[in-house]
Amino acid sequence: MDLLKSIIAVAGREVRIWARRPIxxxxxxxxxxxxxxxxxxxxxxxxxxxVPIGVVDLDGSSTSRLFVQxxxxxxxxxxxxxxxxxxxxxxxxxxxxxxxxxxxxGFNRDIQSFRQPTxxxxxxxxxxxxxxxxxxxLLLMSNLSSGAxxxxxxxxxxxxxxxxxxxxxxxxxxxxxxxxxxxNYGAYLANMMLPGMLQMVIxxxxxxxxxxxxxxxxxxxxxxxxxxxxxxILGKLSLYTLLFTAIGFSLEVILYRWMHxxxxxxxxxxxxxxxxxxxxxxxxxxxxxxxxxxxxxxLSIGSLYSVLALSLTGFTLPAEAIPGPVAIxxxxxxxxxxYMFYVQEGIFASGFAGWYPYAVGMLCFLFMPYLVLRRLKHxxxxxxxxxx
Amino acid sequence: MAGYLRxxxxxxxxxxxxxxxLLVTDGGVMIIFVVAGFLYPLLYNYIYKNGVxxxxxxxxxxxxxxxxxxxxxxxxxxxRELKIAYHCTDMNEARELFQARKVxxxxxxxxxxxDALARGETAKFSIYADMSSFLYYKNLLIGSEFVMLQEIxxxxxxxxxxxxxxxxxxxxxxxxxRYDENNPYNPAFSYSIFLISAILMLIIQQVMFYGMSLAAGxxxxxxxxxxxxxxxxxxxxxGRIVLGRGLVYWLMFMAIGLWITTVVPAIFRFPQRGDFWxxxxxxxxxxxxxxxxxxxxxxxxxxxxxxxxLLLFISPVCVFLTGCSWPSxxxxxxxxxxxxxxxxxxxxxxxxxxxxxxxxxxxELDLVRAIHIQTMVYFVTACVAVYLENFVIRHRDEINRALxxxxxxxxxxxxxxxxxxxxxxxRIRRS
Numbered sequence: 001m002d003l004l005k006s007i008i009a010v011a012g013r014e015v016r017i018w019a020r021r022p023i024x025x026x027x028x029x030x031x032x033x034x035x036x037x038x039x040x041x042x043x044x045x046x047x048x049x050x051v052p053i054g055v056v057d058l059d060g061s062s063t064s065r066l067f068v069q070x071x072x073x074x075x076x077x078x079x080x081x082x083x084x085x086x087x088x089x090x091x092x093x094x095x096x097x098x099x100x101x102x103x104x105x106g107f108n109r110d111i112q113s114f115r116q117p118t119x120x121x122x123x124x125x126x127x128x129x130x131x132x133x134x135x136x137x138l139l140l141m142s143n144l145s146s147g148a149x150x151x152x153x154x155x156x157x158x159x160x161x162x163x164x165x166x167x168x169x170x171x172x173x174x175x176x177x178x179x180x181x182x183x184n185y186g187a188y189l190a191n192m193m194l195p196g197m198l199q200m201v202i203x204x205x206x207x208x209x210x211x212x213x214x215x216x217x218x219x220x221x222x223x224x225x226x227x228x229x230x231x232x233i234l235g236k237l238s239l240y241t242l243l244f245t246a247i248g249f250s251l252e253v254i255l256y257r258w259m260h261x262x263x264x265x266x267x268x269x270x271x272x273x274x275x276x277x278x279x280x281x282x283x284x285x286x287x288x289x290x291x292x293x294x295x296x297x298x299l300s301i302g303s304l305y306s307v308l309a310l311s312l313t314g315f316t317l318p319a320e321a322i323p324g325p326v327a328i329x330x331x332x333x334x335x336x337x338x339y340m341f342y343v344q345e346g347i348f349a350s351g352f353a354g355w356y357p358y359a360v361g362m363l364c365f366l367f368m369p370y371l372v373l374r375r376l377k378h379x380x381x382x383x384x385x386x387x388x
Numbered sequence: 389m390a391g392y393l394r395x396x397x398x399x400x401x402x403x404x405x406x407x408x409x410l411l412v413t414d415g416g417v418m419i420i421f422v423v424a425g426f427l428y429p430l431l432y433n434y435i436y437k438n439g440v441x442x443x444x445x446x447x448x449x450x451x452x453x454x455x456x457x458x459x460x461x462x463x464x465x466x467x468r469e470l471k472i473a474y475h476c477t478d479m480n481e482a483r484e485l486f487q488a489r490k491v492x493x494x495x496x497x498x499x500x501x502x503d504a505l506a507r508g509e510t511a512k513f514s515i516y517a518d519m520s521s522f523l524y525y526k527n528l529l530i531g532s533e534f535v536m537l538q539e540i541x542x543x544x545x546x547x548x549x550x551x552x553x554x555x556x557x558x559x560x561x562x563x564x565x566r567y568d569e570n571n572p573y574n575p576a577f578s579y580s581i582f583l584i585s586a587i588l589m590l591i592i593q594q595v596m597f598y599g600m601s602l603a604a605g606x607x608x609x610x611x612x613x614x615x616x617x618x619x620x621x622x623x624x625x626x627g628r629i630v631l632g633r634g635l636v637y638w639l640m641f642m643a644i645g646l647w648i649t650t651v652v653p654a655i656f657r658f659p660q661r662g663d664f665w666x667x668x669x670x671x672x673x674x675x676x677x678x679x680x681x682x683x684x685x686x687x688x689x690x691x692x693x694x695x696x697x698l699l700l701f702i703s704p705v706c707v708f709l710t711g712c713s714w715p716s717x718x719x720x721x722x723x724x725x726x727x728x729x730x731x732x733x734x735x736x737x738x739x740x741x742x743x744x745x746x747x748x749x750x751x752e753l754d755l756v757r758a759i760h761i762q763t764m765v766y767f768v769t770a771c772v773a774v775y776l777e778n779f780v781i782r783h784r785d786e787i788n789r790a791l792x793x794x795x796x797x798x799x800x801x802x803x804x805x806x807x808x809x810x811x812x813x814x815r816i817r818r819s
Contacts (some may be wrong), residue, residue, distance in 0.1 A: 007489075019757060023691075023693075023694055023697055023698070026697070027697035027698055031698065031701050034701070035701055035705075036720055038705055038723075041720060042708060042714065042719070043714060045718055048715050048717070050717065051716070051718070052717055053716060077746045078432045086815050088558075090747075090751050091760060092745075093741055093745045093747040093751050094741050094747055094752055094755070095716075095741055096752065111565065114564070116560060116564065116565070116566050117565060118565075118567060119565060119567045120567070120568045120570065121567060121569045121570060123571040123573045124571075124574075124745070125575070125577050125578075125581075125582075126573050126581065126582045126744055126745060127582060127716075128574075128577060128579065129714065129715055130581050131574070131714060132526070132577060133715075135569075138567075142565055142567045145544070146565045148562055149564040150562070150564060151560050154551075154565075157551060157552075157553075159551055165509075166507075166508045166509040166510050167508070167544065167551075168544075169510050169540070170505065170508075170510060170511065170538055170540055170543040170547065171512075171540050171543065172510050172513075173513055173515070173533065173536060174512055174513070174515070175514075175515045175517065175529065176514060176515065176517065177519050177520055177525065178516055179518065179519040179520060180519035183521060185522075185669050185714070188519070189713075193704065196704075197701055197704070200700060200701060204697055205697065208693055208696075208697055212693075213711060236502065249627050294415075295693065296415065296692060296693075297415055297416055297419065298413075299693055299696045300420050300696075302696070303420075303598070304419075304420075304423055304424060304428075307700070307703055309437055310704055311432065311436075312435065314521070315435060315520070315521055316523075316579070316746075317521075320441070321438045321439075321523075322435055323437055326431075326434060326435055336607075343489070343520040344487075347518070347519065350487045
């Protein structure tokens with residue numbers, strides 16, 4: 001009862017601080033709002049269309065024109081015509097076009113006379129997504145046009161129509177994309193970028209919430225009200241947990257209910273996942289401010305930590321491709337556990353049996369504040385660190 | 389004139405040393421500069437060192453057990469992208485391995501695969517790709533499709549010969565059009581080359597911005613903003629302040645910039661196809677641009693911490709705005725213009741093109757021009773910002789008084805209005 005009273009007292013004090021200084025809500029709600037709008041609107045197309053592909057048509061025949069027209073008509077590609085290769089190469093080097101396709105002189109004549117003309121592609125692999133899409137498009141187009149010629153030949157040879165299909169395409173593959181059937185790039189990135197930003201906000205804001213007490217010398221007042229460092233932390237965190245959980249739940253609702261991003265498993269489990277990530281991230285924040293009870297230092301360290309998390313989570317470059325000594329450290333980020341949790345629930349729908357190790361992983365973070373409790377208490381009482 | 393110049397340089401030098409002292413003695417700033425400026429480039433390069441994912445483990449379920457399927461799977465196993473880790477007897481077993489993430493993909497060859505081939509029909513097989521990372525998908529697709537294309541052509545030649553074509557005729561019909569692929573800048577579609585280049589340039593921009601904001605925020609908190617200085621110089625010192633302060637950051641970040649753009653790629657043996665002096669010039673204009681950019685935007689930072697609380701999230705946003713991941717041609721219009729705010733948008737693109745694609749300054753004229761224009765705009769805004777801040781500080785008392793008076797007037801008006809209203813109500817009630 002006593003505990004509850006002090007928690008309420010600390011939470012009430014925190015609410016008054018929020019009301020006085022808008023930065024707390026700006027740094028959480030407004031920042032997350034901006035990020036949500038950014039990632040969802042920036043990537044809303046899902047798959048880029050009209051990727052510029054440079055074409056140098058040295059032939060100018062009806063066949064080559066048809067090829068260019070059909071390339072232009074594909075969903076991915078948009079043709080930009082050039083007169084010379086030098087010009088096209090310059091534009092590819094400056095990133096204006098993703099690739100160059102050169103149709104050689106005598107393209108049409110060589111096809112008609114079976115002299116096997118060669119189309120040359122130059123791909124700019126630096127802009128990875130654009131480049132690989134253009135590459136795929138060009139491959140598709142040349143296989144299709146080659147197929148069209150072959151069909152004509154087979155017809156002329158008198159091969160029955162029913163067998164032509166098998167001749168042209170003896171093997172076909174059926175690709176199943178598990179977890180993101182439409183290859184929606186937006187869903188893929190937003191799924192992790194938004195929780196990643198939430199982790200960033202939580203770590204920074206938690207450090208700030210505990211650091212300002214030191215900075216403005218109000219930490220003793222906080223201890224008096226709460227009657228102990230443990231209660232002070234519980235009281236503050238109760239309010240922050242409410243705020244961050246509300247943001248986290250809204251994210252999940254937006255991602256999987258409103259945007260309808262693929263979710264194979266249960267929505268409820270994802271709520272649990274993000275809730276655990278909120279708790280774990282808060283504990284990381286407390287751990288940092290406890291280790292370095294100087295607001296300015298702790299915030300710098302927290303920023304370095306949270307920016308690194310986005311690369312080490314392994315949702316873009318998988319963790320197994322990260323060199324060993326660093327790969328171990330991927331697990332010090334709650335986001336990594338959340339990502340693995342999401343993979344199990346959202347992609348494979350494997351339920352509790354699949355994700356419990358990661359849930360336990362996130363729960364392990366809850367022990368981190370205990371390690372620094374005494375140090376933080378000491379700093380709160382004596383305020384003997386550099387204020388700023 | 390000579391006297392003016394002498395004064396100008398003396399003042400600028402004074403401001404320079406003041407700012408330098410402030411930075412060097414500030415632990416929070418130095419940790420950002422050293423860790424993020426010098427160590428992060430090394431760390432990021434190390435993380436993305438491998439860049440390509442090799443030998444992604446897959447499971448295969450071969451129900452047809454034919455010579456074609458066995459040959460196909462053997463060739464798939466031999467690709468750089470894929471490694472057959474498990475041969476499963478049925479899909480359930482493969483699915484379990486897939487869920488346990490022992491494999492990142494499944495190739496399923498149905499029992500009628502061989503029969504379809506023998507009948508001259510289209511034989512179908514299936515691929516299941518783990519989409520939790522697009523690199524798994526890419527490997528699975530490249531590995532299995534390339535082997536398949538080769539296989540298809542072999543079978544086609546066989547079947548065409550069966551129709552009575554000679555070998556040469558069959559070859560000519562199968563390969564009516566040949567193609568020749570070149571991927572000169574990034575042959576393996578390595579993940580690291582493009583991302584690292586963008587991250588490296590953004591590190592310069594962001595580290596400088598955070599460092600300058602921290603310093604400016606601290607000074608403002610302690611009521612000793614640099615903008616108070618023109619007061620001592622009869623309000624003529626705006627240029628001196630901007631240039632004097634800017635020089636501190638400029639020197640530091642020219643060092644960091646050259647470290648990042650020339651030494652770090654050399655340590656990790658990344659391609660360096662650009663001319664050194666072209667890259668040096670790019671760093672020169674980019675750092676200058678970043679100085680005025682940071683100076684302009686740090687005007688809004690009134691407290692030390694607010695930059696991390698309010699603007700840390702902008703770093704990953706900037707990575708996307710460089711266009712290295714989502715292609716810039718597919719940017720929504722609003723975000724395209726939004727991206728012009730940041731020097732990194734142009735700087736990162738120019739650096740990628742020059743350092744890796746070997747472009748020179750002439751090829752990159754558009755981007756270089758954009759950086760120049762941006763520099764000029766931000767120089768003007770930085771000067772205006774100092775002038776305005778100085779104006780506000782000098783007239784703080786008057787402004788405060790005016791605000792209080794306005795507030796009092798408004799209250800009086802409200803009160804008056806209230807009284808009138810009450811009077812009217814009273815009249816209505818009486819009547």
